[in-house]
Amino acid sequence: MIKFFLMVNKQGQTRLSRYYEHIEINKRTMLEAEVIKNCLSRSKDQCSFIEYKDFKLVYRQYAALFVVVGINETENEMAVYELIHNFVEVLDKYFSRVSELDVSFSVSEIHL
Amino acid sequence: MPAPIRLRELIRTIRTARTQAEEREMIQKECAAIRSSFREEDNTYRCRNVAKLLYMHMLGYPAHFGQLECLKLIASQKFTDKRIGYLGAMLLLDERQDVHLLMTNCIKNDLNHSTQYVQGLALCTLGCMGSSEMCRDLAGEVEKLLKTSNSYLRKKAALCAVHVIRKVPELMEMFLPATKNLLNEKNHGVLHTSVVLLTEMCERSPDMLAHFRKVKQLSSSQLVPQLVRILKNLIMSGYSPEHDVSGISDPFLQVRILRLLRILGRNDDDSSEAMNDILAQVATNTETSKNVGNAILYETVLTIMDIKSESGLRVLAINILGRFLLNNDKNIRYVALTSLLKTVQTDHNAVQRHRSTIVDCLKDLDVSIKRRAMELSFALVNGNNVRGMMKELLYFLDSCEPEFKADCASGIFLAAEKYAPSKRWHIDTIMRVLTTAGSYVRDDAVPNLIQLITNSVEMHAYTVQRLYKAILGDYSQQPLVQVASWCIGEYGDLLVSGQCEEEEPIQVTEDEVLDILESVLISNMSASVTRGYALTAIMKLSTRFTCTVNRIKKVVSIYGSSIDVELQQRAVEYNALFKKYDHMRPALLERMPVMEKVTTNGPTEIVQTNGETETAVLETKPPPSGLQPASQANDLLDLLGGSDITPVIPTAPASKPASAGGELLDLLGDLNLTGSPVSAPAPQIAQPPFLLDGLSSQPLFNDIATGIPSITAYNKNGLKIDFTFERSNTNPSVTVITIQASNSTELDMTDFVFQAAVPKTFQLQLLSPSSSVIPAFNSGTITQVIKVLNPQKQQLRMRIKLTYNHKGSAMQDLAEVNNFPAQSWQ
Numbered sequence: 001m002i003k004f005f006l007m008v009n010k011q012g013q014t015r016l017s018r019y020y021e022h023i024e025i026n027k028r029t030m031l032e033a034e035v036i037k038n039c040l041s042r043s044k045d046q047c048s049f050i051e052y053k054d055f056k057l058v059y060r061q062y063a064a065l066f067v068v069v070g071i072n073e074t075e076n077e078m079a080v081y082e083l084i085h086n087f088v089e090v091l092d093k094y095f096s097r098v099s100e101l102d103v104s105f106s107v108s109e110i111h112l
Numbered sequence: 113m114p115a116p117i118r119l120r121e122l123i124r125t126i127r128t129a130r131t132q133a134e135e136r137e138m139i140q141k142e143c144a145a146i147r148s149s150f151r152e153e154d155n156t157y158r159c160r161n162v163a164k165l166l167y168m169h170m171l172g173y174p175a176h177f178g179q180l181e182c183l184k185l186i187a188s189q190k191f192t193d194k195r196i197g198y199l200g201a202m203l204l205l206d207e208r209q210d211v212h213l214l215m216t217n218c219i220k221n222d223l224n225h226s227t228q229y230v231q232g233l234a235l236c237t238l239g240c241m242g243s244s245e246m247c248r249d250l251a252g253e254v255e256k257l258l259k260t261s262n263s264y265l266r267k268k269a270a271l272c273a274v275h276v277i278r279k280v281p282e283l284m285e286m287f288l289p290a291t292k293n294l295l296n297e298k299n300h301g302v303l304h305t306s307v308v309l310l311t312e313m314c315e316r317s318p319d320m321l322a323h324f325r326k327v328k329q330l331s332s333s334q335l336v337p338q339l340v341r342i343l344k345n346l347i348m349s350g351y352s353p354e355h356d357v358s359g360i361s362d363p364f365l366q367v368r369i370l371r372l373l374r375i376l377g378r379n380d381d382d383s384s385e386a387m388n389d390i391l392a393q394v395a396t397n398t399e400t401s402k403n404v405g406n407a408i409l410y411e412t413v414l415t416i417m418d419i420k421s422e423s424g425l426r427v428l429a430i431n432i433l434g435r436f437l438l439n440n441d442k443n444i445r446y447v448a449l450t451s452l453l454k455t456v457q458t459d460h461n462a463v464q465r466h467r468s469t470i471v472d473c474l475k476d477l478d479v480s481i482k483r484r485a486m487e488l489s490f491a492l493v494n495g496n497n498v499r500g501m502m503k504e505l506l507y508f509l510d511s512c513e514p515e516f517k518a519d520c521a522s523g524i525f526l527a528a529e530k531y532a533p534s535k536r537w538h539i540d541t542i543m544r545v546l547t548t549a550g551s552y553v554r555d556d557a558v559p560n561l562i563q564l565i566t567n568s569v570e571m572h573a574y575t576v577q578r579l580y581k582a583i584l585g586d587y588s589q590q591p592l593v594q595v596a597s598w599c600i601g602e603y604g605d606l607l608v609s610g611q612c613e614e615e616e617p618i619q620v621t622e623d624e625v626l627d628i629l630e631s632v633l634i635s636n637m638s639a640s641v642t643r644g645y646a647l648t649a650i651m652k653l654s655t656r657f658t659c660t661v662n663r664i665k666k667v668v669s670i671y672g673s674s675i676d677v678e679l680q681q682r683a684v685e686y687n688a689l690f691k692k693y694d695h696m697r698p699a700l701l702e703r704m705p706v707m708e709k710v711t712t713n714g715p716t717e718i719v720q721t722n723g724e725t726e727t728a729v730l731e732t733k734p735p736p737s738g739l740q741p742a743s744q745a746n747d748l749l750d751l752l753g754g755s756d757i758t759p760v761i762p763t764a765p766a767s768k769p770a771s772a773g774g775e776l777l778d779l780l781g782d783l784n785l786t787g788s789p790v791s792a793p794a795p796q797i798a799q800p801p802f803l804l805d806g807l808s809s810q811p812l813f814n815d816i817a818t819g820i821p822s823i824t825a826y827n828k829n830g831l832k833i834d835f836t837f838e839r840s841n842t843n844p845s846v847t848v849i850t851i852q853a854s855n856s857t858e859l860d861m862t863d864f865v866f867q868a869a870v871p872k873t874f875q876l877q878l879l880s881p882s883s884s885v886i887p888a889f890n891s892g893t894i895t896q897v898i899k900v901l902n903p904q905k906q907q908l909r910m911r912i913k914l915t916y917n918h919k920g921s922a923m924q925d926l927a928e929v930n931n932f933p934a935q936s937w938q
Contacts, residue, residue, distance in 0.1 A: 017170050020240075029172040047442035047478045076414075078407035078447060079367045086364075104127075105120055 003070040008036045010064045015103045060084045119163045159196045186218045198233045202240045223253040239272035247276040258290040263299040270305035274312045307368045314375045340390045363404045370411040377419030384419040430462040437469045449484035456491045474508045490523040498531040517552040535568040550589025576603040588637045594645045601649025605656040622657045651686045655701045825929040830857035837936040849898040855886040864916040875901040908932040
């Protein structure tokens with residue numbers, strides 16, 4: 001099951017966040033900061049799946065934006081990896097060559 | 113009031129903020145503006161304000177005051193309002209807030225709205241955050257929508273149904289009839305969501321699962337064949353632009369179907385059979401050059417492993433995993449390692465074939481891969497490959513990150529214990545681990561290692577030599593130093609005598625050995641426990657070494673005033689050994705016997721009589737199953753007559769030779785009685801060391817063999833002492849004697865002390881008596897428990913000495929008890 005879906009940039013600013021489980025608001029920022037720290041510390045040729053606490057993170061980097069999805073064990077990691085890419089492609093089509101700015105400005109549209 | 117700024121403006125302004133504080137300021141200003149605008153009940157700009165609020169919520173600022181506004185937006189008629197309102201509801205509200213119930217009516221109306229988009233919105237929101245009450249109320253509507261022909265709505269309704277089922281599992285049956293037709297759709301969206309719905313139903317309820325496996329669907333085909341057909345169509349069909357992802361058509365649906373097949377086929381032969389073909393087909397036909405193909409293959413492999421597939425298929429699956437391992441992409445390798453870990457239990461041999469690749473993965477740079485490879489390597493170690501694997505694992509231990517070292521060390525210990533080809537190899541391996549990752553090993557590794565060393569008698573010289581060399585250079589790794597000091601203490605004479613068959617013997621003098629032990633004691637790096645070990649080792653050497661006894665005496669006396677209470681206690685007691693009880697020193701500090709691994713530690717094992725300081729002290733560490741960290745101090749105090757403490761008695765292995773104890777008893781003369789004054793003062797070392805003061809109240813045996821007749825052991829001058837016997841079934845060499853002393857005279861007997869001695873081959877333990885006054889006229893008794901260990905099953909004999917005050921004078925009597933019944937000792 002997907003726990004959350006985040007798009008965070010390299011400086012740690014959250015561009016999009018969607019949580020599918022209830023987490024308190026202050027914990028969310030902490031979670032996001034830690035998650036991005038984990039992702040940033042990995043080099044390019046390292047595995048895209050990180051084990052974090054009791055679930056897994058699947059992340060993918062697109063330019064300066066990280067898309068991170070938190071999943072639990074029942075989910076197929078590679079399928080989620082593909083899902084991320086699919087999502088980005090959809091955004092690309094929608095905004096015609098999406099960039100980080102587009103994401104930041106059209107939050108509500110992306111949500112839906 | 114000027115019109116509130118648009119969301120984009122807000123975002124732009126926030127982006128210009130350079131520091132966190134500036135950003136916070138801007139946001140707070142905007143929040144204030146929004147709040148006042150809400151108060152004014154302005155309809156036109158409400159949606160803009162809520163949108164801004166949502167953005168700020170995403171950044172992490174509190175936005176709960178917008179919840180009611182969301183509700184108002186939902187109630188409005190404009191679509192844009194509704195859109196933002198529902199979004200806000202999804203993000204801000206959840207079951208914890210009471211406000212959400214107000215939404216129920218709105219959602220109900222919207223579910224029946226004419227526009228499908230509004231209906232869609234309502235379904236989304238309900239599916240996202242509906243609470244159980246809301247779900248119960250609205251489930252009927254959802255079910256109705258599941259049956260419509262509008263595929264846009266159908267797929268959303270299916271997902272909403274999933275959420276309803278998660279929240280209110282009882283409603284599952286309601287959706288059952290609607291699912292019959294779901295899989296007949298062409299629209300992939302509907303197919304996908306219906307597969308999700310079916311998966312959820314099957315996972316939640318085994319009844320549903322059985323139902324789906326068997327029942328015939330309306331279109332006269334069962335579920336499994338239907339799924340198989342769909343999957344086949346997906347694979348076989350040509351390029352379809354709307355579902356294509358890098359050459360494979362709708363991989364997401366394929367993965368979902370595979371997962372549902374997995375659930376259906378688990379533990380069910382018929383379904384598994386039906387799936388075999390399609391699984392083989394998917395496995396062979398999918399393109400593996402892209403990640404997408406690999407994702408599907410991964411899911412296929414997982415499915416094959418879970419269902420009752422035929423062996424050919426399983427071999428195919430493991431080969432696929434092997435291929436993954438050789439792939440360059442890290443993700444794939446990680447995934448392969450994870451799946452291999454799951455299958456290694458069942459298909460051990462097949463996985464062994466890939467052992468070399470797995471071991472190579474240990475050298476990978478990536479942390480996740482290394483961890484998986486390590487776990488898998490441990491699972492793959494067996495008797496044949498243990499030497500090679502150990503080499504690799506030890507090398508890995510050297511170079512891996514600290515977070516792995518503890519796990520790796522424990523794994524190596526376990527594997528070495530199970531598969532060690534020779535004792536020397538085992539000891540070598542453990543030593544290697546201690547020297548490389550010494551500070552990360554777990555605490556119980558030390559006693560395990562000590563036990564192993566005592567067990568390998570022929571290796572003592574070699575072991576102690578190696579350990580000595582190891583700590584010569586560096587004594588910072590605590591477990592290593594602990595083991596080394598223990599060994600040097602035990603086998604120091606072997607070290608000094610320079611005899612060692614296995615290795616080149618080194619020339620060590622006694623002084624050098626003492627040097628190293630003293631430096632351990634002094635060093636700041638040594639933990640308190642380590643110092644304890646070192647001090648005890650030095651003490652033991654006093655019997656093993658010949659020319660440096662004075663030096664040892666000096667060291668021990670220095671620590672008599674140490675700040676560390678533990679060290680001080682030990683030092684003071686050892687000092688006493690030197691001064692007053694020098695004759696006992698050799699016997700006390702004898703070599704430790706081979707320790708058996710005692711697996712059952714119950715209260716039924718008695719402490720060995722001689723309560724050797726060394727064994728009592730150190731045995732708190734060897735006993736394998738977690739004893740409480742017994743206070744070694746208490747054991748020593750036991751020895752020396754402390755009465756008011758209840759120490760934990762460490763369980764001693766039953767194979768302890770009785771010889772040492774016997775000698776001690778001999779030393780103290782035949783009549784030297786073993787008993788304890790009841791009212792002994794608080795532990796003072798000046799007291800004569802009565803052996804065996806097990807003054808804790810130990811529960812008697814749980815399994816008593818009853819039926820042994822009791823005897824009267826003594827009856828004179830009005831004092832009668834009866835013995836009653838109990839023997840344990842689990843430990844037949846132990847007999848428990850309960851004595852009852854009664855007084856038939858007309859005056860009380862006070863200060864009554866009972867003491868007993870047994871011949872050499874026995875061992876005795878006396879527990880504390882119930883009191884020291886026997887009331888007159890048989891109006892009460894003193895009871896005391898004696899435990900006798902009779903390993904050679906010889907006839908019990910006992911000499912008893914009684915002292916008491918009666919009629920103002922002190923009385924004393926000696927007697928021999930010979931009339932023990934046969935059952936008490938046979």
